[in-house]
Amino acid sequence: MKTINNNLRxxxxxxxxxxxxxxxxxxxxxxxxxxxxxxxxxxxxxTFLGSYASGGSNVDFYVIGNAIQITAVSGIFGVTMSIGGDxxxxxxxxxxxxxxxxxxxxxxxxxxxxxxxxxGVVIALTWGALLFGVDFSQTNLSALGxxxxxxxxxxxxxxxxxxxxxxxxxxxxxxxxTVYFLLLIFSGANIAIDTxxxxxxxxxxxxxxxxxxxxxxxxxxxxxxxxxxxxLTSEAGIGIIYGWLGYFLFKWFEVQAKRKGSLETV
Amino acid sequence: MNIIEVQNxxxxxxxxxxxxxxxxxxxxxxxxxxxxxxxxxxxGLLGPNGAGKTTSVKVLATLLIPDAGxxxxxxxxxxxxxxxxxxxIGFIFGGERGLYWRLSGNDNLRYFASLYHVAPEIxxxxxxxxxxxxxxxxxxxxxxxxxxxxxxxxLHVARTxxxxxxxxxxxxxxxxxxPVGAREFRDVIRNLQSEKxxxxxxxxxxxxxxxxxxxxxxxxKGLIVALDTPSALKKHVxxxxxxxxxxFGIAPNVVEEIRKLPFVDSLSTxxxxxxxxxxxxxxxxxxxxxxxxxxxxxMRVGRVTVREPTLEDAxxxxxxxxx
Numbered sequence: 001m002k003t004i005n006n007n008l009r010x011x012x013x014x015x016x017x018x019x020x021x022x023x024x025x026x027x028x029x030x031x032x033x034x035x036x037x038x039x040x041x042x043x044x045x046x047t048f049l050g051s052y053a054s055g056g057s058n059v060d061f062y063v064i065g066n067a068i069q070i071t072a073v074s075g076i077f078g079v080t081m082s083i084g085g086d087x088x089x090x091x092x093x094x095x096x097x098x099x100x101x102x103x104x105x106x107x108x109x110x111x112x113x114x115x116x117x118x119x120g121v122v123i124a125l126t127w128g129a130l131l132f133g134v135d136f137s138q139t140n141l142s143a144l145g146x147x148x149x150x151x152x153x154x155x156x157x158x159x160x161x162x163x164x165x166x167x168x169x170x171x172x173x174x175x176x177x178t179v180y181f182l183l184l185i186f187s188g189a190n191i192a193i194d195t196x197x198x199x200x201x202x203x204x205x206x207x208x209x210x211x212x213x214x215x216x217x218x219x220x221x222x223x224x225x226x227x228x229x230x231x232l233t234s235e236a237g238i239g240i241i242y243g244w245l246g247y248f249l250f251k252w253f254e255v256q257a258k259r260k261g262s263l264e265t266v
Numbered sequence: 267m268n269i270i271e272v273q274n275x276x277x278x279x280x281x282x283x284x285x286x287x288x289x290x291x292x293x294x295x296x297x298x299x300x301x302x303x304x305x306x307x308x309x310g311l312l313g314p315n316g317a318g319k320t321t322s323v324k325v326l327a328t329l330l331i332p333d334a335g336x337x338x339x340x341x342x343x344x345x346x347x348x349x350x351x352x353x354x355i356g357f358i359f360g361g362e363r364g365l366y367w368r369l370s371g372n373d374n375l376r377y378f379a380s381l382y383h384v385a386p387e388i389x390x391x392x393x394x395x396x397x398x399x400x401x402x403x404x405x406x407x408x409x410x411x412x413x414x415x416x417x418x419x420x421l422h423v424a425r426t427x428x429x430x431x432x433x434x435x436x437x438x439x440x441x442x443x444x445p446v447g448a449r450e451f452r453d454v455i456r457n458l459q460s461e462k463x464x465x466x467x468x469x470x471x472x473x474x475x476x477x478x479x480x481x482x483x484x485x486x487k488g489l490i491v492a493l494d495t496p497s498a499l500k501k502h503v504x505x506x507x508x509x510x511x512x513x514f515g516i517a518p519n520v521v522e523e524i525r526k527l528p529f530v531d532s533l534s535t536x537x538x539x540x541x542x543x544x545x546x547x548x549x550x551x552x553x554x555x556x557x558x559x560x561x562x563x564x565m566r567v568g569r570v571t572v573r574e575p576t577l578e579d580a581x582x583x584x585x586x587x588x589x
Contacts, residue, residue, distance in 0.1 A: 006383040013380040017373055021366035090363025094425070097327050099352040100381040258331045261279050261324070 007104045014108030022085030023078055023112075035116070039070040039124050046190050047132060063132045064220055065189035067124035068151055068213045072183050074117030075155030075208075076162055076176050082109040083163025083250075084172060092167075093263050096254055106250050107243070109163070110156040117152040138222030147219060150232050151212025154239025158208050160246030167253050188213050208242065211235040269433060269464050270303040270326065275335035277321050295321040297488035299335070303466060308459055310479030311468040314585055318488040319468040320359070323437045326466065327357040339433060353382070356426030360438035362418045365410050371397065371421050372406040375428060382429035389428065396424035400454050416447025423454055433464045440474060452478065472578035482577070486585045496577050503575035503583055506531055507551035509558060511544040512568030524561050529554055534582045541568065547579055
């Protein structure tokens with residue numbers, strides 16, 4: 001019981017304090033720019049572009065796709081900062097020198113970004129309703145909320161993996177940007193997946209977000225929760241796989257750093 | 267009773283270069299190092315840059331796996347029982363990094379308390395106590411980014427004492443501190459000594475090791491070249507005197523010529539502003555001054571003094587005048 005309490009406390013404190021300590025965008029101006037203005041600009045850009053290209057008949061497709069994809073800002077960039085920030089702060093040696101449960105330490109870093117990311121999606125969908133008239137009158141809002149949460153968690157799973165890469169490479173923001181734009185193309189946010197070549201469709205299926213976006217579109221169009229359960233289950237599964245891959249990479253990194261003496265040089 | 271036992275410790279770093287033709291270079295950081303530290307002792311580890319001091323501390327702190335040898339802390343093996351060892355030790359590496367600058371001092375300590383599984387009811391009392399112990403009383407709510415370097419170092423000490431470890435590894439903790447900050451930090455170390463902590467201290471400052479350490483090991487090229495009390499180490503040079511000569515723009519070849527003089531036991535130089543201070547160890551004491559001045563003929567020379575040797579002089583002799 002004592003161990004469980006210790007680990008839960010570590011998870012919670014790691015969640016809150018690491019978010020404040022390491023999330024570099026956690027300043028009013030930077031936060032508003034990166035979490036509100038940039039996503040809004042992205043949504044407006046792709047919605048106007050997409051509706052122009054499709055003859056203005058498919059506004060909801062682009063608004064919903066981009067609103068859900070915005071969770072990647074928190075999931076990829078935010079989580080990466082919260083994992084990789086220890087490298088820049090010089091705190092890795094002090095973390096690895098503690099007896100703390102690594103799993104709690106690791107997954108705790110993503111938790112606030114799940115909340116933050118979900119909040120970002122809600123704001124984006126609100127913009128969608130206000131600016132583009134997206135209609136939620138037929139939507140099962142509880143199911144949509146669950147979709148947003150599951151999609152954010154799965155995107156944070158990929159973020160945890162990317163965060164571990166930031167412990168190994170100095171060029172992680174380049175990698176993060178690439179992943180972010182790959183998600184714009186392959187997640188179905190802006191291009192219908194069934195119009196992509198087969199190999200691209202296959203690639204779409206191993207990414208987080210793909211099923212979350214599809215699920216959100218179904219629900220906002222008036223679909224039932226039962227229709228999206230298989231999509232949400234797969235979406236959660238993909239997120240869990242990425243999260244565990246990240247955790248194993250984190251453990252591998254710790255072992256390698258102790259073998260090679262590379263804790264400060266990475 | 268020995269609380270730390272290091273036997274035949276060896277650690278090699280391997281650096282790989284090249285993509286197609288990969289070459290691996292091996293650097294022996296610690297080579298067959300053995301020493302014991304008694305409970306409650308302050309053990310100084312001295313040596314030039316690259317001697318293996320920090321590597322030794324990292325191994326003891328479970329942050330590096332040794333290539334050979336055995337290291338036991340409180341009877342626990344630092345590799346097999348790493349997690350148990352971590353509960354018993356605290357460590358600090360010199361410099362400002364290693365803290366979350368955007369958090370307050372209190373929040374830094376709260377986070378590390380949770381990492382060390384310190385119960386909240388204990389950490390609530392312990393954090394104010396530790397902040398007072400390290401001279402940061404009333405500053406805990408401020409963000410660390412506003413702390414001076416000395417304050418950050420003292421916060422590191424508070425951090426490392428959160429779980430009340432019996433053993434502390436302090437790796438060059440006063441490096442970069444101004445004289446006042448360094449003096450305050452030494453007072454903190456004395457406080458820890460009075461709390462019966464076992465401390466391994468590595469430092470470049472000989473007077474620091476002299477004034478704080480119960481015993482000192484001098485290491486060079488990963489090997490111990492001397493291990494004794496500071497007063498016993500000074501006996502290594504009791505037959506010598508030290509001539510200090512202030513010079514301005516002395517050429518390296520002149521330094522080498524002086525080093526080769528038959529009455530010079532060892533020689534080290536120290537840059538100070540635009541001056542170079544020569545420290546010449548010699549059995550001839552003041553009698554060596556005219557010959558030394560002859561070697562410096564035509565050069566601008568300032569103050570010349572002859573003094574008794576210190577621990578630093580013993581250290582310079584032990585590591586071959588490289589300091």
